[in-house]
Amino acid sequence: MAFGYYGTMRTVPGKRDEVVEILLGGVDELRAAGCSVYAVALPDDDPDLISVSEVWESADQHAASLQLPRTKAAVAAAMPMLTGEFTGTRSTVVGGLGVA
Amino acid sequence: MAFGYYGTMRTVPGKRDEVVEILLGGVDELRAAGCSVYAVALPDDDPDLISVSEVWESADQHAASLQLPRTKAAVAAAMPMLTGEFTGTRSTVVGGLGVA
Numbered sequence: 001m002a003f004g005y006y007g008t009m010r011t012v013p014g015k016r017d018e019v020v021e022i023l024l025g026g027v028d029e030l031r032a033a034g035c036s037v038y039a040v041a042l043p044d045d046d047p048d049l050i051s052v053s054e055v056w057e058s059a060d061q062h063a064a065s066l067q068l069p070r071t072k073a074a075v076a077a078a079m080p081m082l083t084g085e086f087t088g089t090r091s092t093v094v095g096g097l098g099v100a
Numbered sequence: 101m102a103f104g105y106y107g108t109m110r111t112v113p114g115k116r117d118e119v120v121e122i123l124l125g126g127v128d129e130l131r132a133a134g135c136s137v138y139a140v141a142l143p144d145d146d147p148d149l150i151s152v153s154e155v156w157e158s159a160d161q162h163a164a165s166l167q168l169p170r171t172k173a174a175v176a177a178a179m180p181m182l183t184g185e186f187t188g189t190r191s192t193v194v195g196g197l198g199v200a
Contacts, residue, residue: 004141006106006153024195037137037198039155041104041191051191053106053153055139055198091141091151095124098137098155098198 002036002093002100003059007086008043008051015081016048022078023052026070033068034061036099048083055099059090102136102199103159107188108143108151115181116148122178123152126170133168134161136199148183155199159190 011019023040030038037055056062065071093099111119123140130138137155156162165171193199 004139004151004153006151020194027195027197030197035197037139037153037155038196039104039137039153039193039199040196041193043189043191051104051106051189052196053104053137053139053155055137055153089143089151091143093139093141094120095127096138096140096152097127097130097135099139 003056003062004091004093005054005056005062005088006051006091007088008049010083010085011048011050012081012083013048016042016050019050019078019081022074023050026068026074029068029070030065033065034058035065055093102193103156103162104191104193105154105156105162105188106151106191107186108149110183110185111148111150112181112183113148116142116150119150119178119181122174123150126168126174129168129170130165133165134158135165155193 034057039053134157
């Protein structure tokens with residue numbers, strides 16, 4: 001079964017666009033790493049929040065991706081622009097569209 | 101820009117699998133309706149919750165899909181198996197993988 005993740009991060013006011021750029025910088029590598037969906041989105045009615053919806057072939061592949069040099073560099077670059085307020089939900093994806 | 105939606109629904113204990121089946125019953129129609137991602141998932145550590153992550157070409161197409169006879173029938177069939185506890189976040193998808 002595929003692995004799903006939905007998370008949000010709060011950015012320092014005025015820094016949301018910069019963090020989005022960082023999040024989108026390594027997208028090309030993700031498919032080869034086992035990711036089928038990586039949707040970076042701006043929730044309505046909150047100017048400082050970013051959400052990320054992800055579907056991976058397995059939880060192991062998701063965990064491995066967090067160890068990629070590109071990922072670690074992105075986290076380091078974004079961290080000073082984040083307030084530290086995160087949410088995250090891990091799940092098992094049981095079906096749908098675009099999730100294979 | 102694409103439209104994103106992330107929502108959860110709580111099912112009556114023991115009814116989660118039945119609701120999942122209903123949610124997955126009309127998936128074939130969704131792509132033609134403008135949907136690129138529709139991920140039905142079971143959040144870890146909560147036996148009665150279902151999450152749905154969606155990406156649509158536009159908010160209008162998402163709204164129109166809710167008026168499809170198949171959608172209305174699915175909602176009617178699932179409703180008695182839901183507790184009425186819902187969450188939902190609407191967003192603008194700014195990029196990623198699998199979201200076009």
